[in-house]
Amino acid sequence: MHLIMAGRKEDKDLSKFIVGTCMGMCPNAELRLRQREQLIHPLEMAVDSSGKRLNYAQPRAMIKEFSRSAAGHEIKASDIRPVAVLVKTVKYLLTSLCSRKDVPWALVYQFIDDRLRAIRQDLCVQGVKNITCIQLQQASVRFYVYSNYRTCEHELCDFDPYLNNKHLAETLATVISWFEDLDKEDKQRKVNDASLADASSFCNHSDESDSHSDESDQEEIWNASDDDANESKILHDAETSEKDTILERTVANEEASLKISEDSCVRDQDSCTEGSETVRNVSEAEEGIGTSTHSARTSSGITDGNKCDVAVSEYSVREEAEALYLLVHFGNEEALMHILKLPKHIRCSRLVSVATEMSIAWLTHNYCRVLRLSTFLPPLLLCALHPHLTQIQRKALGILSRAHCCKGLVYKQEDLATILCFPSSHELVEACKHYGLTVVEGGVSFMKGAFNWDSPLMKPCRLKWIDDKLATIHLHELFLPQGLSL
Template sequence: MAQVQGSCESFCPDREAKMRIREKLLHYFELKNGQKNIPGVLVKEFTRSAADVKMPLPNELRTEASLTKTVEYLLKDIILDTRKPYNWAYDFIFDRLRAVRREIVIQMYDASQKIRLLEPIVMFLAYSRYRLCEESIEKFDPKICNQHLQECLTGVLCCYDELEDLESHKEPTIRELERRCFIECLYQVFNLGSPESFARSLTLPDYVRQNATFKLCFQICLAFQQGNLYRVLMGFPQLPHVLCALAAIKLQAIRRSLLQIFTHAYSNKQLSVPVPYLLRLLLIDSTSGLQDQCRHYNIAFTDDRKAVHFSKADFNHNTDLLKPKHERFVESKLKRIYLPEVLLLKKFY
């Protein structure tokens, strides 16, 4: 298949823009100040490939510079638009970034080009996975987000490996190294417990493995492999912003595992575990939060509500995991960042 080089310098090719304006197919974020039928900034939408559809013409594909500006616009202007709930912005950005990814494939970009465009998409999906974790399935589908995050992570990692294999490849600049280390950390945290991801961490170049954040991630993953869930949980709050947010998605499964361990270790009517200790161990910020956990798994509090009784016979093994939720230690980190700067990997801490 011949390579097609895009020539469109705008966010949306003229042909599509005219058609969608004519057919009144503009998204809320493409309307000027939200006014009905008054076009604002249009961004090319995602369309699926079909067997009978011809290869797009150069003027229907955006240049690399235009794709970069599109990603920046979406992750600067749209993501900070508070006129609608975040799930609206997520749906719009998600669709438009899929269009960017499709053009990367059509134009057969090389590894370096792919990396620059895919890294911010990975960050957006990772952040959104946490930001929308409390929403209903009608507003946000975590499985679809997980699927696309894994695809994009795998795509970026393959590009890193491809560049490593090139004889002419030079060691990355400090900025490129920081970006790669952060993405490698996201892959490790997102795939916590996966033998494949842990094996990858052992084979990475020294300049990645010596990075302080990567070292912390590696210690967390090693502790998980060893079954030391205490060290895993103590490591989570030390992670920076988006990494910490993505780690919080794993919390409910780890909390359940620890509670199951306690039902075996302390299954005795004469034994109880103090509430303050459990709050600190499970990274739960209130007694009511611990009560929710115990109620869900049929674990009893003592009469004075200051301790918990564990019983192997009573623990509910059949109930579903609790949904991930916004955690106070994550929220405090996210409040201190300028989101576009972080998603575009211009700032890491």
């Protein structure tokens, strides 16, 4: 009875969702409305042979725009796009439109941001949670991470970093929560399968025991007559085995006494060399331990050397989402505790391990290790770390102003710019002057009370070494996860 009521409740919950029937990227009703009211975006306008935009819609380029739900507004199935159409729309947005050069990037960003919100709204209305829906959400996360880096130098009228970070955090939290829901479903499914297997094995065992009960009774009747004959044989074998055991013990005791006497003679002869042998064995053991530790550190791919081009290249969508969550909320202890509670195969993966070590290094004020480990991040995760880079540089300069406080001591600008990931010495000099440090010819002079901790953070700028890494991959590889790749 309880299972029947639970099934009815589940059916009632599923009845709240709508199954979309719109097979186009934009519903017909919205297309006619926007055409009549002349609400066509420049990226949706038709283009003539000369490349001039015309003031009417191009049906194939029209995409459903985001609209807030209002009280009393009825949601129709004809206005909701199914998952297959949403996949097609995301591919069009993040490959064809992102590569447009005839329109400013700020206008492209505003258009794609609005259309991605409409896609997430259609997913929420339909209540679908599967790996394809997670990949659609992950594509939005990738777009927001990249846009935060590419548009960091724009004005607020073109790009609002607060709204972008808000959409990024909400979408990323949705991705992680859906992954956790899928894990719970898989765990429950395994428990149900195990319980069904135990029940079936119990039924089979009871059937076999019933079938064999009659045969066992018959065998007891036939074997009862042989017990008297076997009893006498068992007594005879026991007496024989006892005599053999006594003889073997006597021989073993004699051999042990002879061996002890021989060892006592040899011990006096080798007493002088025993100490050297022990030292050699201990040193060999320590050498082996050191070698194994070094090999373990080397095999992990994370070293303490200078910058290198060896970055993590193979990772799953789940590993990428968890690493992005840690970098977006960089320095947050709650985010770090969430990572430590993940399953072992996710927590110990290389990408998540690098992000975790960076977060721990930042919490322990080891800024140099944070910047060193950042070289192992793929281009997309470097974009996620970029908004925190100015804070890392500010903290590092404040620590250096106390650690290297000495009259006459000058830190070379080129070396300091390389360590702190400044684009050039010019940007380093501007940052030092902004925070109140003294800049001399060819170097920076650190004084203990010169650093101004009350000065605001400098505005982030694009970095050439990140741009070079982004230039090595295509847009569809950057934005589309593995399941949505072209």
